[in-house]
Amino acid sequence: MNLRGAQAARFFAKPDPGTAGALIYGADAMRVSLRRQELIAALAGPDAEAEMRLTRMSGAEAKSDPASVTDAVKAVGFFPGPRVVLVDGVTELQAQPVLAALSDWAVGDAALVVTAGALKKTSKLRKAFESHPSAVAVGLYDDPMSAEEVAAAIAAEGIDVTPEGRRGIEALAATLDPGDFRQVLTKIALYAGEEEVGPEAVRLMAPATLEAGADEVIAAAADGRAAAIGPLMTRLAGQGVTPVTLVIQATRHFQQLHMAAVSGGVGALRPPVYGARRDAMERQVRDWGARRLEAALALLMETDLTLRSSSRAPAMAVMERALIKLSMMGRG
Incomplete structure (x- = not known):
């Protein structure tokens, strides 16, 4: 299944526990990284890595050991709870171990999260995840954050914001990369404390470009x-x-x-x-x-x-x- 916009945002926030896997791809590595972190936390919880329920490998490592992805997906974890296998930075030349693991996936296996750069419509990775009945593919592009994404980010920081302050935050979201925007939003939350955030607080925390x-x-x-x-x-x-x-x-x-x-x-x-x-x-x-x-x-x-x-x-x-x-x- 191919997800976009609000549908993709809802998936990242609350994925189906029976998801076989997700391909997250795009030219902006920051956007891909943030969504990857959000999805893994939603699938396996914040303690997944500490409890050894998260397996990480790169696309190059998967290519050098073609059975490693399938083995990791099929492995039985020592700790109870959902498991995730992350294969990061996969290219078309490194796709075969991922495709094999996705094809062999069965209920009870770990969820397979794969990240990649920009992929064409003819990509084998895209076609496999889009056509799989229990997997999704999400393309991330250099579009400004949607109003729904900005509202979710504000809520996650617990910020109480005035209408004018919200407009200032939305303006920041339209000009900053998602990672930089989230850092600025965290600074605004710390600066404001329990007080309502107005346009002046947003202006003071807005970064000079680095x-x-x-x-x-x-x-x-x-x-x-x-x-x-x-x-x-x-x-x-x-x-x-x-x-x-x-x-x-x-x-x-x-x-x-x-x-x-x-x-x-x-x-x-x-x-x-x-x-x-x-x-x-x-x-x-x-x-x-x-x-x-x-x-x-x-x-x-x-x-x-x-x-x-x-x-x-x-x-x-x-x-x-x-x-x-x-x-x-x-x-x-």
Whole structure:
């Protein structure tokens, strides 16, 4: 089944417990990541990972061990409760283990959550999830958040907001990425406390754009300029950019590079890329190649998992080390 709009939002908030799986795909890695987190929490609960009811793997790991996805879906958990198998960042070339697991799924198996970049209508992954009687496919695009999504986000933060304040929040939702919007909404909730949120609170918490600085450090990693990464990371940390935001944006960039490498170049990307950014991406695709880009995505997924885990390692240092590793891989 193919879900869109409000129907998709309702599914993410309250999925059918008998769902075989869900494919979440789109060019914006931040949107995909947020929906992935929301769906896993709704399917298996907030303690799924601690209770070992969540199995994570990348598309590259699934491809290297084709039986691993089916084995994970069929496995019997030590703790009672619903289980989820997440296969993150799957490409068409890595789809076969996922398709086999979905085909073999039976009632009582773990739910299969799969994420991917932008997929064409002819995609094998899309066709499999759309045609499966118990699975869904959800495409996420760069459209502004709907009024229903904004209202749900406000309710989740427990914010009491005036009509003017709500209009200000809706304006932020129309201009910010979903991840940045949720961070700002959390800041507004903390700032307001028990008080009603008006337009002044929204104005004070609205961020200055930090996108350019994040793009700069990611470009340094993709271009192999390791020496530039440390100073850029120091500046971004001072501006309040989080490591999770950086890893999501880096994943988005390298997913685009990989898509270009396997689908005929940067010109095949949708939405299209123009100007100096296109020239830089074309050079990076030539320098990296599909195989090393797959390794880069695997490294970024490992970093993402570390940042979201209970690890005590300094998060910004973990992210900086990953970017330096990427810069070395690009030169390798």
